[in-house]
Amino acid sequence: MSVHINAEKGAIADKILLPGDPLRAEFIANKYLENPVCYNKVRGMLGFTGMYKGERVSVQGTGMGLPSLSIYANELIREYDVKKLIRVGSCGSMQKDIHVRDIILAMSSSTNSSMNKNRFKGMDFAPTADFSLFRNALDVAKGSNLEIKAGNVLSSDSFYTDDPDEWKMWAAFNVLAVEMETSALYTLAAKYGVSALSILTVSDSLVTWEETSSEEREKTFTQMMELALDVIIKK
Numbered sequence: 001m002s003v004h005i006n007a008e009k010g011a012i013a014d015k016i017l018l019p020g021d022p023l024r025a026e027f028i029a030n031k032y033l034e035n036p037v038c039y040n041k042v043r044g045m046l047g048f049t050g051m052y053k054g055e056r057v058s059v060q061g062t063g064m065g066l067p068s069l070s071i072y073a074n075e076l077i078r079e080y081d082v083k084k085l086i087r088v089g090s091c092g093s094m095q096k097d098i099h100v101r102d103i104i105l106a107m108s109s110s111t112n113s114s115m116n117k118n119r120f121k122g123m124d125f126a127p128t129a130d131f132s133l134f135r136n137a138l139d140v141a142k143g144s145n146l147e148i149k150a151g152n153v154l155s156s157d158s159f160y161t162d163d164p165d166e167w168k169m170w171a172a173f174n175v176l177a178v179e180m181e182t183s184a185l186y187t188l189a190a191k192y193g194v195s196a197l198s199i200l201t202v203s204d205s206l207v208t209w210e211e212t213s214s215e216e217r218e219k220t221f222t223q224m225m226e227l228a229l230d231v232i233i234k235k
Ligand SMILES: O=P(O)(O)O[C@H]1O[C@H](CO)[C@@H](O)[C@H]1O
Pocket: 019, 020, 021, 063, 064, 065, 088, 089, 090, 091, 159, 178, 179, 180, 181, 217
C-alpha cells in the first residue's frame, strides 16, 4: 500500500497506461482488458489490472497536472516496481496542420512548470521519451496504417492562461501541442531508470477552436488506447 494507492504489492502490472482521467482508465479496462480488477479507488483515482493479448497490463488515472502525475508515477515506480509507463492523454493543438483526433507521440517536453527548475537548481533538463517505446510506437502505428505526428509538446501548469496568446510563443518554436503531465513523467522515468512515453490525442485546437466534449475525451480516443496497449506489450 502507498499513500495514494491502496493496492497490495503485486496487484499492479509492471506495464501501465496512464490517462489523466480516471474514467478513461475505467473505460480502457472495461473495453480492452480481460478480467479487469479494480485495485485502487483512493481519491477516486481508479486503477485496474487485467490481461491484454496474454500480457498483464494495468491502467491508472493520474489526475491533471505535473504534481498529481508525479505522485502516482513515484508510487507506481518506487512502491509497485512498474517498469514501462505510457501516458494516454488529451492535448490542444498549436499547429494549423495538426487536427482534432490526430495522434501525437511526445518526443520531448517543454514546460512552464517550476518543478524541474527547482530540482535542477535553475538549470534546464530536457525530458525525453524512451527510445525503445518510441520506436515500438512508430512500428505499431506503421503496421496498423495509423498516421501519427511526433515532436515536442508543452507540459503546462495552467489550463487557463491570463494571456490568451501565450501558446503562440511555443508554437513559433514548433511545439506541437499543449498538455499538462509529460515533462514530469519523462523526468521521473529518467531518474528511476524506467521507460516512459506519452501518446496524446488532440482533443481541441488552439488554432481553430474546434473541440471535443468531456465524454468524447473519456471514451472515443480508441486509436490511441489500442496503439498504447500494443506498444506496451511489444517485446
Ligand atoms: O486528458 P488528460 O490525460 O487528463 O490530459 C489533458 O487533459 C487535462 C486538461 O483537460 C490535463 O490533464 C491535460 O494534460
